[in-house]
Amino acid sequence: MSQPQIDWNSVQTVAAAFRIAAPRAPVGGRLGDRLGAGTGSSLEFQDYREYVPGDDLRHVDWSAYARSETLTVRLYREEVAPRIDLVLDISHSMAVTEEKLQAYRELSCLISCVAGWAEADARIITTAAAEPEPLRRPEDIERFLVCNKQKCALEESHLPFRRRSLRIVVSDFLFPHEPDAMVTTLARDGASLAMIQFTLAEEAQPPAAGGLRLMDVEDHGELDLILDEQAVEDYRARFNRLRLGLSRAARRTGATFVHITSGTPLHEVGRALVAARILEYS
Amino acid sequence: VIFTVPLGLLTLLAIPAIIVIHLFRRRFPPRRVAGLFLWRSVRVVPESGGKRTKLPVTRSLILECIGALALSLIISGARMRPDGINEHLVILLDDSISMTAANARGESARDRAVKRALTETSKLRANSRVSLVESGDRPGLLLGPAALAIEAPEALKKWNPQAPHHSYALGLRLARELAGSTGRVMVLSDAPPELPGRQEVEGVLWVAVGEAMPNVAITAAQRTVSPDEGMAAISLTLENFSNTTAHRTLRVMTGSTEVLSRQIDVPSGPVSLNLPLTTGLPAVQVELSHDALKLDDGAVLVEPHSRIVGIENRLPDGRGHEALAKAVSAVSGVTQAQNADLIFEAAGEIQKSGSPSQWHVGFGRPPSEILAPGEAKDFVGPFIPEKRHALLDGVTLAGVVWAGASPLAVGKVHPLVSAGDQPLIAEFGDNAEKHFFFNLDLNRTNLIRAPDWPILISNLVEMRRNELPGPERWNYRVGEWIHIQLPQEPKGKLHFRCAGLDHDLPSSRSLEFVAPAPGGLLQVMEGDRTLFELGVNLLDRQEGDLRSAVTRDIGAFNAQATGVRTETGAALDPLFWFLLIIGAAAILANWCFPEARRHA
Numbered sequence: 001m002s003q004p005q006i007d008w009n010s011v012q013t014v015a016a017a018f019r020i021a022a023p024r025a026p027v028g029g030r031l032g033d034r035l036g037a038g039t040g041s042s043l044e045f046q047d048y049r050e051y052v053p054g055d056d057l058r059h060v061d062w063s064a065y066a067r068s069e070t071l072t073v074r075l076y077r078e079e080v081a082p083r084i085d086l087v088l089d090i091s092h093s094m095a096v097t098e099e100k101l102q103a104y105r106e107l108s109c110l111i112s113c114v115a116g117w118a119e120a121d122a123r124i125i126t127t128a129a130a131e132p133e134p135l136r137r138p139e140d141i142e143r144f145l146v147c148n149k150q151k152c153a154l155e156e157s158h159l160p161f162r163r164r165s166l167r168i169v170v171s172d173f174l175f176p177h178e179p180d181a182m183v184t185t186l187a188r189d190g191a192s193l194a195m196i197q198f199t200l201a202e203e204a205q206p207p208a209a210g211g212l213r214l215m216d217v218e219d220h221g222e223l224d225l226i227l228d229e230q231a232v233e234d235y236r237a238r239f240n241r242l243r244l245g246l247s248r249a250a251r252r253t254g255a256t257f258v259h260i261t262s263g264t265p266l267h268e269v270g271r272a273l274v275a276a277r278i279l280e281y282s
Numbered sequence: 283v284i285f286t287v288p289l290g291l292l293t294l295l296a297i298p299a300i301i302v303i304h305l306f307r308r309r310f311p312p313r314r315v316a317g318l319f320l321w322r323s324v325r326v327v328p329e330s331g332g333k334r335t336k337l338p339v340t341r342s343l344i345l346e347c348i349g350a351l352a353l354s355l356i357i358s359g360a361r362m363r364p365d366g367i368n369e370h371l372v373i374l375l376d377d378s379i380s381m382t383a384a385n386a387r388g389e390s391a392r393d394r395a396v397k398r399a400l401t402e403t404s405k406l407r408a409n410s411r412v413s414l415v416e417s418g419d420r421p422g423l424l425l426g427p428a429a430l431a432i433e434a435p436e437a438l439k440k441w442n443p444q445a446p447h448h449s450y451a452l453g454l455r456l457a458r459e460l461a462g463s464t465g466r467v468m469v470l471s472d473a474p475p476e477l478p479g480r481q482e483v484e485g486v487l488w489v490a491v492g493e494a495m496p497n498v499a500i501t502a503a504q505r506t507v508s509p510d511e512g513m514a515a516i517s518l519t520l521e522n523f524s525n526t527t528a529h530r531t532l533r534v535m536t537g538s539t540e541v542l543s544r545q546i547d548v549p550s551g552p553v554s555l556n557l558p559l560t561t562g563l564p565a566v567q568v569e570l571s572h573d574a575l576k577l578d579d580g581a582v583l584v585e586p587h588s589r590i591v592g593i594e595n596r597l598p599d600g601r602g603h604e605a606l607a608k609a610v611s612a613v614s615g616v617t618q619a620q621n622a623d624l625i626f627e628a629a630g631e632i633q634k635s636g637s638p639s640q641w642h643v644g645f646g647r648p649p650s651e652i653l654a655p656g657e658a659k660d661f662v663g664p665f666i667p668e669k670r671h672a673l674l675d676g677v678t679l680a681g682v683v684w685a686g687a688s689p690l691a692v693g694k695v696h697p698l699v700s701a702g703d704q705p706l707i708a709e710f711g712d713n714a715e716k717h718f719f720f721n722l723d724l725n726r727t728n729l730i731r732a733p734d735w736p737i738l739i740s741n742l743v744e745m746r747r748n749e750l751p752g753p754e755r756w757n758y759r760v761g762e763w764i765h766i767q768l769p770q771e772p773k774g775k776l777h778f779r780c781a782g783l784d785h786d787l788p789s790s791r792s793l794e795f796v797a798p799a800p801g802g803l804l805q806v807m808e809g810d811r812t813l814f815e816l817g818v819n820l821l822d823r824q825e826g827d828l829r830s831a832v833t834r835d836i837g838a839f840n841a842q843a844t845g846v847r848t849e850t851g852a853a854l855d856p857l858f859w860f861l862l863i864i865g866a867a868a869i870l871a872n873w874c875f876p877e878a879r880r881h882a
Binding site for chain 1: 309310311312313314315316317318319320321322
């Protein structure tokens, strides 16, 4: 399958409207221009607390002291450049059709652009077997999106995550898995997890197409089926159970989850990610 | 590559069958999907049926075809060894006793035949085959069929010719059958082939290894006894098969005791001798001083004990009574007795004694249980005899007027002679007793004046004699049938011993077996108890004549013999194991690693 070209101008145009949403949980990272969840030295007021020796006297609220004779200091949000671990599924299933591969590449590039503009410390993880690659420029992501692996990185154990990182996982999750266990593993070490399930529209809502020999692109299994209404109904039920399983597991661990299908315009994708609190408007 | 079971190649039809199955296997248009496991529980469509599509050359098809091909070749007996065609030499060994005749150096024709056979087998290539056939009235295999040539020397060591004179025809036929069109036939004998007008046997190498030698043989021997005179005698016929008079010592022994010794001159040709002997001696051994053929220089003779048949004539006085008495008087070995073995009486007086030792012969009006309503009739023929019955052996009934035949109840008797549907002579009774019935008025018939009358009476007597306990005769030639009637049912194991041979006999009152070669004193035993001692002797004039023996090769092997196809067995052929491994691997691979898992 030939690699479709990325229209970087379109992607960058859409990406300009978004930025990485501040994670609910504090994330680590060097000082930057993104408000962190912790206390720092930005101009954005966060809270008050009683003065303790060693606090910066410049942050003492003297007005409050005048009113209450209690030394109180102002707390401001920290500004960080978050650590982003972007996990990409580059297995065959993401390239089951050219349409899916193209849409997946555009989605990945969108996230890459948004992460790059945040001057985040972003790395790309495609397998547990290799060291993560730093994402220095948004365009760097293009060389990872070959989608020729037999297995998804999420099926491997001990992915090289950093502690307290913002982990963005993009996959179709179309492999046998236990949602709770997988999501718990992905969200450990104080990380903030965002899961984006990306599938073809017909993978979520397959049409009744008559007799077909279904061939799995990864394990090469085959199944002769007549895709009638009943068969499609059975499949939809199983697919929805898989999606709901991921969603519930995400809620339990404080992660975010969103399902995006191919064919969705890129700006609509951005909106969906905003709605899922993975991105926010800049 | 050769195929030991070419019909097994029919199993190759499995390959087109597999291709057809793959060709017509149902196939849906393929679609690549991710997450096939989500479709797993969906109803699976049966795979049979479907329309013909382009044959996909799949791994499964290839493995199945390889497996079928390997199994087909195994079933058809594919062998890689190109030396599966081997020479096959069939040797017919003359098993007649003249092969043991030894020359002055002590070398016999048998020794020379063994040497020649070993010479011929040593010329054969490795893995060649040899069949050794012993000639005789019942030819047998000494080695083979188609045994390895290296086994021949051991088998030839066991060869000991002992058979009386016989034709080579049966042995030659067996040898030809074994050789077929693939083998060569060789005959080893001491004489040339006995073919009128021809010298050679077609396609057979006849090797005569004999040596013409003078020989004196006992060609006939008899031991007689006259109880009335208290005398016994041995009658011998000696034959000198040479042109000069031979001097011999003749000895008669009982065990280690010499009874008689005599120096005799035997002129060329046959000579008869009569040697007196006292009665009551056990088996005697007659010996001539040895010459070329030792086995015809001796004879064992047992004193005969004739079986006397007791006869009782109960017929009423008249023509019939007198005619019977006259006929009986002409038969030897009979005696008049009360409650005898054979009782002649009026048919109406036949009583069932229940004793199998008594036979009743009835004449005249039949007993009431077999009599049917109707008038008696006379018949002049034609008479329909049951020719195979011993009673009617030699009986013609020509010119006989059968008078006073009463009608008999159907199914009550077994007719032996009939006129139309009227039984004239019949047999009735059960196994416990035997009755013969002559449906005849002796006072009116002319049967008693016909030549058939004494024959009928003699046959009756001999039939009865044969049922009496004891052997039919006491001295036999090798190869003759010996008939013995035991006095009662045997309780132990029956067997006979003769010249070191011990042979089991069927457990029966009536024994029949062939007098074994090379002869000697034959003891019929029940367990360890000796029942009878019989003399078995060679007495073979033709084997004793060694003058026609020659040393010569006659004829030639069949040049068209192609060699017999042999195999050493699948386990020794590398191709078998190769095919087995390939076939098993293909089947296992197809089973364990299917090309497409039907369920993700």
